[in-house]
Amino acid sequence: MNRPTVVRTRDELRNVLAPARRAGRTIGLVPTMGALHDGHLSLLRAARQRCDVVVMSLFVNPMQFGPQEDFASYPRDEERDVALAGQVGVDVVYAPDAAHVYPPDFATFVEVGGGLTDVLCGDPGRRGPSHFRGVTTVVAKLFNAVEPDVAFFGQKDAQQAIVIQRMVRDLEFNIEIVVLPTVREPDGLAMSSRNAYLSPDDRVRARALNQALTKVLEVAKAGETSTERALAEARAVLAEAGIEPEYLEARDAENLTPVTRFGPRPVLVAVAARVGRARLIDNVVVDATPANEPMAASVDTTGGAPCVGRC
Amino acid sequence: MNRPTVVRTRDELRNVLAPARRAGRTIGLVPTMGALHDGHLSLLRAARQRCDVVVMSLFVNPMQFGPQEDFASYPRDEERDVALAGQVGVDVVYAPDAAHVYPPDFATFVEVGGGLTDVLCGDPGRRGPSHFRGVTTVVAKLFNAVEPDVAFFGQKDAQQAIVIQRMVRDLEFNIEIVVLPTVREPDGLAMSSRNAYLSPDDRVRARALNQALTKVLEVAKAGETSTERALAEARAVLAEAGIEPEYLEARDAENLTPVTRFGPRPVLVAVAARVGRARLIDNVVVDATPANEPMAASVDTTGGAPCVGRC
Incomplete structure (x- = not known):
C-alpha cells in the first residue's frame, strides 16, 4: 500500500480532498488519537471498503483530558501510525497541531446534555461532563474540517458513540455514523x-x-x-x-x-x-x-x- | 420572478439542493425569522448576485427568546415573506416546524464564550447568554441542513454577527460569512x-x-x-x-x-x-x-x- 498523504492544516486538508469532492466521490472519516491497535484498523478497513477516499485524523485532543489524566503520557508514535494506516489503505492522515485546532482565543463548545454526558464516564464525581464536551467539540470540528459522508466509531467507547449520534441528529450533520463492534484480544480483553x-x-x-x-x-x-x-x-x-x-x-x-x-x-x-x-x-x-x-x-x-x- | 420552492424538512431541502450541489453550483444562505423588510431584502439580493442558488430560511426560533419576550407575538406572515423572497430571486425557502427543528429529546447546544455572549444583549441582567446559545445552536443546525458556501448576516445585529463569525472560525465551518451594512429608513431608524x-x-x-x-x-x-x-x-x-x-x-x-x-x-x-x-x-x-x-x-x-x- 502507498504511504498516506499527511496534512497538518484544514486548508491543506481541503485542498487535498477537493478533487475527490468535486468528482462526487464518497469520503470516510475515522477519528483517532493515534497509538493504533486492531480496533482502529477494523474501523479503517471498514471505511476503506465503504468509501472512495479514507481520511484518518490523528490528534490527541487535550480538551477531553482532565487535569489528573494521562494527556502528557498518552502514547504517541506518528511514524508507526502513518505506516499502519498506509497498510490498510488510508489515503489521507490529518494530524494537526494543538495550536492549529485551538487558537489562543478559542471560545466555542458543543455540548450534549439530556442525561447522556453526566453519567458513567461523565459522572461529576469521575471525569465529569467536560470530558464529553471535549469530545463533541473536537468531533464537530473534525466533521467540519473533513466534511465526510460517513464517520466510523467503535462500540468500545459506547457512551461516546451514543453522545456523538445524538449530536449528529440534533445539529443535523449530514453524516452517517457507523459504530463497529469492539475488537478483543484472544482472551477477551478489549483492545485499547x-x-x-x-x-x-x-x-x-x-x-x-x-x-x-x-x-x-x-x-x-x-x-x-x-x-x-x-x-x-x-x-x-x-x-x-x-x-x-x-x-x-x-x-x-x-x-x-x-x-x-x-x-x-x-x-x-x-x-x-x-x-x-x-x-x-x-x-x-x-x-x-x-x-x-x-x-x-x-x-x-x-x-x-x-x-x-x-x- | 418565480415563486420559490418551499420545503419543510431537511430531507426535502437536501433533495431539492442535491442536483445543484452535484453540479458544483454555489449555494448562499440567508437565515431569517421572516417579517421581511428592506434589510433582509438587501441580504437576499447580495446572495442572489453572489451565488448560483439562494436559500432563505424562515424560522422563528423559540430557543433564542427569553420567557418574558415576544415569541408568541413576533410578526408572522409566510405568504407575504415567500412572495417577497420570490421578487428578489430566492430559489428555496426552508420553513421547518419547531417540532422538526427541536425533537422532544433535543439535547445539544453550541455555545460561544470568550466574553462575547455575556455582555451587551447577553448581559445576565438583560437577555442573558442563553439568547446567543439559542442563536448559535440554530445557526449551526441551519448551516448543517443547508451546507451553504456563503451565509449572509446584517450589521444591525452586530454582536450576533461577531458571535457567529467566532463560531464559524472555532468549529471550522467551511462557510464564508458576509456581513452587510444596516439598512435604514429615510430618517435613519434601523430597519427591524x-x-x-x-x-x-x-x-x-x-x-x-x-x-x-x-x-x-x-x-x-x-x-x-x-x-x-x-x-x-x-x-x-x-x-x-x-x-x-x-x-x-x-x-x-x-x-x-x-x-x-x-x-x-x-x-x-x-x-x-x-x-x-x-x-x-x-x-x-x-x-x-x-x-x-x-x-x-x-x-x-x-x-x-x-x-x-x-x-
Whole structure:
C-alpha cells in the first residue's frame, strides 16, 4: 500500500480532498488519537471498503483530558501510525497541531446534555461532563474540517458513540455514523491504546472486565431479568481479580437511563476500572428483543474499537 | 420572478439542493425569522448576485427568546415573506416546524464564550447568554441542513454577527460569512421587524437611537478620543427623546472588550432601548485607523440588516 498523504492544516486538508469532492466521490472519516491497535484498523478497513477516499485524523485532543489524566503520557508514535494506516489503505492522515485546532482565543463548545454526558464516564464525581464536551467539540470540528459522508466509531467507547449520534441528529450533520463492534484480544480483553500501561500481572487481571460482562450475558441468557442480580455476579468476578470497579451499571442503550430489568429495549452494561496504571472500560449490550438472537452480536470479537475519545 | 420552492424538512431541502450541489453550483444562505423588510431584502439580493442558488430560511426560533419576550407575538406572515423572497430571486425557502427543528429529546447546544455572549444583549441582567446559545445552536443546525458556501448576516445585529463569525472560525465551518451594512429608513431608524410594534409617537421618538449614534460619529470625527465623553453626548440625545437606554456602550469591534479611547482598533458603539412596546437595537463602528476614511462606511444607509437573531 502507498504511504498516506499527511496534512497538518484544514486548508491543506481541503485542498487535498477537493478533487475527490468535486468528482462526487464518497469520503470516510475515522477519528483517532493515534497509538493504533486492531480496533482502529477494523474501523479503517471498514471505511476503506465503504468509501472512495479514507481520511484518518490523528490528534490527541487535550480538551477531553482532565487535569489528573494521562494527556502528557498518552502514547504517541506518528511514524508507526502513518505506516499502519498506509497498510490498510488510508489515503489521507490529518494530524494537526494543538495550536492549529485551538487558537489562543478559542471560545466555542458543543455540548450534549439530556442525561447522556453526566453519567458513567461523565459522572461529576469521575471525569465529569467536560470530558464529553471535549469530545463533541473536537468531533464537530473534525466533521467540519473533513466534511465526510460517513464517520466510523467503535462500540468500545459506547457512551461516546451514543453522545456523538445524538449530536449528529440534533445539529443535523449530514453524516452517517457507523459504530463497529469492539475488537478483543484472544482472551477477551478489549483492545485499547491504554493496555500498553498494563504490567504483565495487571494484564492477566484485566481479563476480568470482559469475564464479568460475559457473566452478565450468560445469566441474562439463562433467564435472569434483574439487572441488579446480574451485576452482582459480575461484581464477584471482578472482586476475584482484585478489581474494584469505578462503575458497573446497566442502562438503556439509547438514552442511558438506569434500568432494573432486561428487555424489551436493549440494555448497555458498562464497566470502568483502574487496573494498575491503566483506566480501562468495556461494555456489552444485552438485547432480549424477540427479533434478535439474544446477545449474539454482543460478544463479537472480530469488529472494531475506537479511540477518538477515551473514557 | 418565480415563486420559490418551499420545503419543510431537511430531507426535502437536501433533495431539492442535491442536483445543484452535484453540479458544483454555489449555494448562499440567508437565515431569517421572516417579517421581511428592506434589510433582509438587501441580504437576499447580495446572495442572489453572489451565488448560483439562494436559500432563505424562515424560522422563528423559540430557543433564542427569553420567557418574558415576544415569541408568541413576533410578526408572522409566510405568504407575504415567500412572495417577497420570490421578487428578489430566492430559489428555496426552508420553513421547518419547531417540532422538526427541536425533537422532544433535543439535547445539544453550541455555545460561544470568550466574553462575547455575556455582555451587551447577553448581559445576565438583560437577555442573558442563553439568547446567543439559542442563536448559535440554530445557526449551526441551519448551516448543517443547508451546507451553504456563503451565509449572509446584517450589521444591525452586530454582536450576533461577531458571535457567529467566532463560531464559524472555532468549529471550522467551511462557510464564508458576509456581513452587510444596516439598512435604514429615510430618517435613519434601523430597519427591524420590531419597528411594527411602534405607535406613531414612538416611531418619531425611535429616531433618537440613530441620532445618538450619529452624534458619537460626529464628535469622534471632530477629534474626541474619550469614548465616555462621546457616549455622554449620545445619552443626552436619547434623554431628549425620553429614552433611557438598556445599554449604550463602546467596545472593541472584534472581541467586545470595553474601550475607553477611540482608535487604533475599530470600536463598536451599540445601543439597546425599549421604545414603547418595541425593544430596539442599533450600532455604529468608529474606525479611526489611518487606512480608513474615518467612519465613512458606518453611516451607510443602503446595505442590509439581518433578523435571524434579534437582540
